[in-house]
Amino acid sequence: xxxxxxxxxxxxxxxxxxxxxxxxxxxxxxxxxxxxxxxxxxxxxxxxxxxxxxxxxxxxxxxxxxxxxxxxxxxxxxxxxxxxxxxxxxxxxxxxxxxxxxxxxxxxxxxxxxxxxxxxxxxxxxxxxxxxxxxxxxxxxxxxxxxxxxxxxxxxxxxxxxxxxxxxxxxxxxxxxxxxxxxxxxxxxxxxxxxxx
Amino acid sequence: xxxxxxxxxxxxxxxxxxxxxxxxxxxxxxxxxxxxxxxxxxxxxxxxxxxxxxxxxxxxxxxxxxxxxxxxxxxxxxxxxxxxxxxxxxxxxxxxxxxxxxxxxxxxxxxxxxxxxxxxxxxxxxxxxxxxxxxxxxxxxxxxxxxxxxxxxxxxxxxxxxxxxxxxxxxxxxxxxxxxxxxxxxxxxxxxxxxxxxxxxxxxxxxxxxxxxxxxxxxxxxxxxxxxxxxxxxxxxxxxxxxxxxxxxxxxxxxxxxxxxxxxxxxxxxxxxxxxxxxxxxxxxxxxxxxxxxxxxxxxx
Numbered sequence: 001x002x003x004x005x006x007x008x009x010x011x012x013x014x015x016x017x018x019x020x021x022x023x024x025x026x027x028x029x030x031x032x033x034x035x036x037x038x039x040x041x042x043x044x045x046x047x048x049x050x051x052x053x054x055x056x057x058x059x060x061x062x063x064x065x066x067x068x069x070x071x072x073x074x075x076x077x078x079x080x081x082x083x084x085x086x087x088x089x090x091x092x093x094x095x096x097x098x099x100x101x102x103x104x105x106x107x108x109x110x111x112x113x114x115x116x117x118x119x120x121x122x123x124x125x126x127x128x129x130x131x132x133x134x135x136x137x138x139x140x141x142x143x144x145x146x147x148x149x150x151x152x153x154x155x156x157x158x159x160x161x162x163x164x165x166x167x168x169x170x171x172x173x174x175x176x177x178x179x180x181x182x183x184x185x186x187x188x189x190x191x192x193x194x195x196x197x
Numbered sequence: 198x199x200x201x202x203x204x205x206x207x208x209x210x211x212x213x214x215x216x217x218x219x220x221x222x223x224x225x226x227x228x229x230x231x232x233x234x235x236x237x238x239x240x241x242x243x244x245x246x247x248x249x250x251x252x253x254x255x256x257x258x259x260x261x262x263x264x265x266x267x268x269x270x271x272x273x274x275x276x277x278x279x280x281x282x283x284x285x286x287x288x289x290x291x292x293x294x295x296x297x298x299x300x301x302x303x304x305x306x307x308x309x310x311x312x313x314x315x316x317x318x319x320x321x322x323x324x325x326x327x328x329x330x331x332x333x334x335x336x337x338x339x340x341x342x343x344x345x346x347x348x349x350x351x352x353x354x355x356x357x358x359x360x361x362x363x364x365x366x367x368x369x370x371x372x373x374x375x376x377x378x379x380x381x382x383x384x385x386x387x388x389x390x391x392x393x394x395x396x397x398x399x400x401x402x403x404x405x406x407x408x409x410x411x412x413x414x415x416x417x418x419x420x421x422x423x424x425x426x427x428x429x430x431x432x433x434x435x436x437x438x439x440x441x442x443x444x445x446x447x448x449x450x451x452x453x454x455x456x457x458x459x460x461x462x463x464x465x466x467x468x469x470x471x472x473x474x475x476x477x478x479x480x481x482x483x484x485x486x487x488x489x490x491x492x493x494x495x496x497x498x
């Protein structure tokens with residue numbers, strides 16, 4: 001949070017932001033194109049892993065966009081509206097609001113690139129041998145499921161109390177944890193592949 | 198954590214600059230015994246990479262690394278590289294092997310040597326080390342450390358982490374692995390998603406504990422001017438402090454309960470939730486606990 005902006009001011013600004021906005025940009029066709037270009041998995045384990053990666057990927061996109069939503073905005077940043085429709089493997093199309101300004105938009109492009117790079121790494125993980133055991137994948141999925149369950153519970157609470165600073169902070173923290181989760185897996189995966197390929 | 202990573206990079210850089218004294222690939226040893234010994238500085242670095250099986254470090258008073266083990270059936274070679282200040286041991290498996298047969302490595306290293314170990318499913322254990330740092334990475338292997346390095350950094354996805362010893366800077370991250378730490382002091386950082394974390398620490402100057410659904414059970418004291426933060430979503434936070442602990446306490450939960458022997462919790466005036474704000478003494482110490490639905494309890498030891 002900007003030291004110049006109090007929490008109350010930030011909340012007031014958040015409250016002023018529109019809830020729905022028209023779509024201008026949808027990064028997912030490119031992402032699915034990238035997914036489509038990767039070798040198709042043959043085993044159920046690989047399919048499961050791929051689904052898990054998709055879930056992670058979709059959630060990370062949500063996290064990234066949410067991070068932008070909650071990002072404090074300085075006086076020089078005039079907020080405009082955007083809306084992104086995300087196709088997630090679990091819930092179909094999910095609509096996510098994005099608050100966009102010039103600097104944020106630039107950041108979005110950078111994050112898109114980083115995200116795609118990270119996602120390609122996950123695809124490689126699924127194809128690497130010996131790969132992760134089904135038990136490990138299951139444990140990772142359970143960890144991710146915990147994050148998602150918590151996210152849903154927080155979203156319900158936030159729907160009831162959208163101005164609750166404590167809840168907004170928890171959501172922000174959860175987004176950070178989701179990104180941290182992904183980073184940790186990428187880091188460990190690098191080790192995995194370095195040792196196996 | 199970043200500090201340790203920087204140090205590792207620095208060590209790698211130095212390693213790359215250092216003269217390679219010898220590279221000894223032990224080829225074609227699948228299924229055979231490994232038995233080698235190489236000299237190294239007592240305060241040097243031992244790096245080990247082993248995909249599956251186990252890695253066991255123990256210490257002795259010699260400036261030498263003894264490498265023993267049972268090579269798995271898929272081992273192509275065990276590469277031992279020595280430089281002026283380090284020894285690197287890499288177990289290379291055949292590239293076409295789908296299910297890697299584990300290799301068990303038993304290493305005796307100088308007591309003051311630093312350790313870095315990477316594994317995927319191999320369990321890692323360290324005992325007796327008093328080196329500068331210990332850095333361990335695994336995906337699903339369990340990690341057990343009984344040592345007193347200056348710095349400890351552990352990353353695991355589903356493997357459990359157990360530590361006992363004396364360390365002044367420690368950082369442990371897991372996704373679903375359980376964490377048990379006994380004896381750390383100074384700066385302690387613990388992060389888990391669904392694994393429970395339990396800590397019995399000495400005096401902590403900077404403590405950062407994060408969980409999503411795992412419970413945090415912490416017994417410690419916080420130094421003057423120290424900071425302790427515990428954040429959990431649905432996991433419970435149980436904190437035990439000395440009765441004499443002085444600090445400014447803040448705690449809040451949205452839908453969990455809050456019980457404290459330091460001050461009284463009150464209902465949040467706007468919206469649901471309970472909170473606590475209490476000052477005990479004036480030593481600059483700050484203790485903050487927050488959960489979404491997890492219960493918070495602050496008790497005396």
